[in-house]
Amino acid sequence: MQGAQRNSLRLLQWMMVASLALPIALFAIASTISYTSTRDIADREIERTLDVAHEHALKVFETIDRSLSELNEVVRGLPDDIIRAREAMLHRRLKRLTDSLPQLKSAWIFDANGKALVNSLASPPPELGFADRDYFYAHVDQTIGTFIGMPLTPRPPYQGARFFGVSRRRDSDDGRFTGVIQASVLPEYFESFYARIGSDPGSFFAMGRADGVVLAHFPRLEGDLRLDPGGPVGREIAAQPARGLMTIAWPSDGIERRIGYRRVAEYPIYVSAGLETSAIRGRWYATIGQHLVFGVPATALLFLLLAFAFRRTQHLQMEAARRREAEEALKHSQRLEALGQLTGGVAHDFNNLLTVIRASVDLLNRPQLTEERRQRYITAIADAVARAAKLTSQLLAFARRQTLKPEVFDVGERLQSLHDMLATLLGPAIEIAMRLPSEPCLVNADASQFETALINMATNARDAMQGKGRISFTVEAAATIPDAPAHVPNSHVPGNFGFVGVIVNDTGVGIPAARLGRIFEPFFTTKQVGHGTGLGLSQVFGFARQSGGEVTVTSEVGRGSTFSLYLPRVPADLLPQQQAPNTAPAVADSGMSVLLVEDNIELANFAADGLTALGYSITLVDNAADALAELVVDADRFDVVFSDIVMPGMTGLDLARAVHDRSIGVPVVLTTGYSEALSQEGSLGFDLVQKPYSIEELSHVLHRVARLRRVRGGAAG
Structure with missing residues (x-):
């Protein structure tokens, strides 16, 4: 009996100790879980807000970039005097553009000396020079695509808010610098947008260039701000250049914040969104305060509810994991089925075409074949190749990798x-x-x-x-x-x-x-x-x-x-003027020297033999690096370079860019059957021959390119 009583007393003592220890432990655990949950929720809010800010910035810059490209097409090839003659019409067009885009302060077209030919603010524009502006001189010596400048103050007599420039280079047909097309973008447009979406206390937004120049900031700051690339923010971005999340004291005001950042597509621009850590802690304090309101009497019930919730959540997560595994297995089965459908259909069609080609080749090898039959079999081979090319084109068209014309x-x-x-x-x-x-x-x-x-x-x-x-x-x-x-x-x-x-x-x-x-x-x-x-x-x-x-x-x-x-x-x-189709036969050109760059030896021999039969002199190399070395040693040996695009190491596009950048005066003609880089960037102004090609088609392109070179050379002389 005494033993049972002692055990009962001991149990009561343990329950008394537990009645104090358990609430303290539960409160500590709840505080830790609440803090982690509060920070995770804040991180998700930051990511969602950053998604909105990133999408907004991307659309704004893409719209401006597209507008600059359209303006460049409007004035492409026009001399400055003609642009000045059309200044009133172009002024109205630029004004319509800036009126339709609230993010734009103005739009400009500059000549090669930095003087405004047209702008959206005044017609005619005052005689002022802007060659010292970064959005102008950045384009003078090289082609850099779209340039985004630093925040600037309007130059008198122009007035108004600060802006930063988004500009593109104007080139002549031969690649010479002829001026700049520029749009002045309002930082306050972005800051106003951030003010609308950043309604929570402690919200923060910033947009800046990759070199640390801050273009827009919320809360709004006076003066220029530039982040040190070697500072804490710069080191964090250098470690994760695409996107990231960090807790850091912001250099402009020293306030510690939880900040997410993301690069805007291919532009050298970053957007960031965040919350002050004090605001996040304030949310946590509010949550902990709600726990304290219930007090000690509710601790045991809270523990039971949390344990039940934990078991229930664990059970649901296990069910969800099993469901995901089943869905992945189903998707894998569907992908295999789809792949089987594709390979079966494509193999069927290609086998039909290969059968026609193989049978025609076998029949061509028969002795005493009449000319009429020989032409029929050759035509059958050509038709089969055309159909195969069309089937490949359909595959590329769906993948949006087809190089369209x-x-x-x-x-x-x-x-x-x-x-x-x-x-x-x-x-x-x-x-x-x-x-x-x-x-x-x-x-x-x-x-x-x-x-x-x-x-x-x-x-x-x-x-x-x-x-x-x-x-x-x-x-x-x-x-x-x-x-x-x-x-x-x-x-x-x-x-x-x-x-x-x-x-x-x-x-x-x-x-x-x-x-x-x-x-x-x-x-x-x-x-x-x-x-x-x-x-x-x-x-x-x-x-x-x-x-x-x-x-x-x-x-x-x-x-x-x-x-x-x-x-x-x-x-x-x-709508262009109608032109008669070119149905001329292959162009013979005895003495023309062609540098042929092709890593596929069979295709290279086919092109070399066909061109040699027409009188061309062929130098064959199997990679772009050796071809560039040949051109650097003696470019005058060659009239034209004919290069495949897709090759190991240095591609044909890389070779064409190198020839252009080194001012080697030999025209480049490119060829490909498929190139992802080409479908995304285009042919960059170089002539292109699509595979599969005929010797007749190739000879026409080479002859035309070489003739243009001789004509330009004669004009320059």
């Missing part, structure tokens, strides 16, 4: 010219109706890819109608794209020319709602295995997106489908 053309006129071919393609049992506008609807796009997209949509409609029914083509102008996605910025930019819509409507079986979301996938097809790769509508999707437009679809089972292809519209004055 945009040109200005009338959509209605181009559609009308395809009528006979569409009638043959669709068959006599399908009625074709076309509704075309009375006025020209011009777009700037790849005409070949546009025709391919129309044929793919028509073929899809024919299959949906099982070869019998009615298909209508309608061309109409549209101010905006219905339910335009975020990737189509022109649909909301003032001053744009809208879009041209091509609406294709059929009377087919329609598309079930469950499949509408997948019809543009490159691997998705409802056809039987071996009857296509499912790349037709994918090509339409890729072409539309890469051309700055969109393709939409509406459908109802049993009532047909409507596909709408939208492309950005351009003004009528951009």
Whole structure:
């Protein structure tokens, strides 16, 4: 009995100790968890706010960059006296631009001496020199793309708020510096935006250049601020240059803050957002104060609730982990299925083409072959190669890696010219109706890819109608794209020319709602295995997106489908004069010296043999570094350089840039079948021959480039 009592007393003592120790321990644990949770919530708020600030800055700079590019195109190739003659018209255009963009204070066009030819503030502009401004002299000696300058004060007689310059270099056709196009951007525009989204106490925003110059700051500061690249902030950004999160005392005011930063795409600009650590601690104190209100009587209940919540959360996390594993397994299975569909369809089509080529080669090797048969087999090989190139082009078009060749053309006129071919393609049992506008609807796009997209949509409609029914083509102008996605910025930019819509409507079986979301996938097809790769509508999707437009679809089972292809519209004055097609045979040029750079020995020998047969003198190297060495030693040996782009180490684009930067007076012609860098940057002004190419096509380009060099050389002499 005594033992039981002692045990009961001991248990009571332990319970008394526990009644004091447990609340203290629970309070310490709750305080730690609350502090960690409060800081994590603050970090998430900072990241969300930083997302908004980053997206805002990216759109602003992209809009300004695009506007500068459009202005550069307007005055490209125009001498200064012509620009001065058109000053009133250009002034109005610049003023419309600055009025439509609240972030802009003004826009300028400068000559090579730093004097304003046109600006949006005054017409005509005062005779002032701006060659000492960083946004001007940064472009004088080199091409650096878009330059973002330091905050500056307006130069009298101009007045108003401080600004920083965003500028681009003006070049002549031969690459000479002819001036600068510049937009003056208001830091207060960004600061006002930050004030709207930074309503929480202790909010902080900053935007600055990669070299530490601060362009905008909230809370607003007076005077210039430049961060030391070797200081704490600079070292943190140098360690993680793309994005990061840090706790640091900000150099401008010494206040400790939790700050997130992110680089704005390819621009040398960083945006940052944060909260004062005192504000974060204030949130934590408020949370702890709520715990203290409940006091000691609630500690045991709180512990039970927390334990239950912990077990419940652990259980839910385990369930979520199992669900994620199942979803990943399903996605992996779907990817394997899609890959099998793609490889099967592409292999089927390519095997058909390779069979034609192999059979034609075998037949060409037969003795006593008539000339008529020999030409037939050669034509069959050429047609098979063209079809293979088209299939590859469709794959690249969906991936938006196809190097497009945009040109200005009338959509209605181009559609009308395809009528006979569409009638043959669709068959006599399908009625074709076309509704075309009375006025020209011009777009700037790849005409070949546009025709391919129309044929793919028509073929899809024919299959949906099982070869019998009615298909209508309608061309109409549209101010905006219905339910335009975020990737189509022109649909909301003032001053744009809208879009041209091509609406294709059929009377087919329609598309079930469950499949509408997948019809543009490159691997998705409802056809039987071996009857296509499912790349037709994918090509339409890729072409539309890469051309700055969109393709939409509406459908109802049993009532047909409507596909709408939208492309950005351009003004009528951009339509070029008609030129006769070049159908001339290969150009022989005895004595022309060509430096041929190609790492594929078979392709290199093919090009060298073909050009040698036409009388060209060929020097063959298999890498760009050796080619550059040949040019540095004796550039006068060569009339032209013909180089592949995709090569190990130094690429063809790198070689072309090196030739240009070193002022080696030998023109460069590039060739490729696919280059991601080329699809993103373009050919940078160099002539381009697409693979697969013919010797005839290559000889024309080389002859034209070499002739232009001789003409310019003679003019310079």
